[in-house]
Amino acid sequence: MRLGIISALAEEQNGLIEAMENAAKVTHGMRDYTAGRLWGVDSVCVLSRIGKVAAAMTASILVEKFGVTHIVFTGVAGSGDLGVRVGDVVVADSLVQHDMDASPLFPRFEIPLTGQSRIASDRELTRRLSTAARDFLQNEPGSPQFHRGLIASGDQFINKRAQLNALKDALPELLAVEMEGAAVAQVCFELGIPFGIIRTISDNANEDAAVDFMHFVHTVASRYAYNILKHFCQP
Numbered sequence: 477m478r479l480g481i482i483s484a485l486a487e488e489q490n491g492l493i494e495a496m497e498n499a500a501k502v503t504h505g506m507r508d509y510t511a512g513r514l515w516g517v518d519s520v521c522v523l524s525r526i527g528k529v530a531a532a533m534t535a536s537i538l539v540e541k542f543g544v545t546h547i548v549f550t551g552v553a554g555s556g557d558l559g560v561r562v563g564d565v566v567v568a569d570s571l572v573q574h575d576m577d578a579s580p581l582f583p584r585f586e587i588p589l590t591g592q593s594r595i596a597s598d599r600e601l602t603r604r605l606s607t608a609a610r611d612f613l614q615n616e617p618g619s620p621q622f623h624r625g626l627i628a629s630g631d632q633f634i635n636k637r638a639q640l641n642a643l644k645d646a647l648p649e650l651l652a653v654e655m656e657g658a659a660v661a662q663v664c665f666e667l668g669i670p671f672g673i674i675r676t677i678s679d680n681a682n683e684d685a686a687v688d689f690m691h692f693v694h695t696v697a698s699r700y701a702y703n704i705l706k707h708f709c710q711p
């Protein structure tokens with residue numbers, strides 16, 4: 477396995493590069509790709525920045541230029557369900573691009589000419605991420621919960637309750653909203669690369685989302701990424 481690890485922002489990947497052995501950085505397409513051994517796993521870490529195009533570009537380069545065989549995206553997300561709270565962790569079973577709508581040519585959410593609207597993540601990576609997250613959460617204060625299910629991505633920071641409700645009407649099983657996961661899913665689906673997406677909930681995708689997001693990424697997000705990936709690499 478050569479593992480590509482993507483996060484949008486530096487705060488979501490704090491400590492990973494420092495934990496790498498024999499780290500070597502290559503800059504390409506305005507991003508730094510750092511290759512090395514992370515707790516024994518041959519890995520390449522990179523920050524995609526925010527949004528679907530940024531994430532798709534980063535995932536493609538990881539595969540085509542850096543030869544990764546598996547991809548994990550780790551970061552934060554807004555809650556997409558009342559039962560999913562700030563501090564909880566969501567691992568995606570499948571992902572949908574919530575702003576994809578080529579109707580009436582194709583059904584809403586379907587990625588044109590792929591026949592896919594929800595892309596399933598890799599079972600084995602998802603199982604390993606889930607075990608790692610559960611192990612980590614067990615010892616966290618405040619009893620954060622683990623969830624597994626549908627994550628939706630789009631080029632929108634959702635910060636209005638009405639916006640989230642409209643999405644939830646169309647996708648009732650939605651657990652979390654973010655801006656990259658489903659783009660990575662499409663790239664990996666098309667290139668035949670197994671992938672997993674793990675998200676810590678930073679906000680409730682409502683009117684308080686921006687303030688909650690900023691607070692959370694600066695305080696908690698990086699501790700989660702570091703610890704969950706450590707459990708993932710050393711099961």
Ligand code: ADE
Binds near residue numbers: 555653655678
């Ligand atoms: N990532 C974290 N919170 C988010 C939100 N509310 N909307 C979109 N992406 C997010």
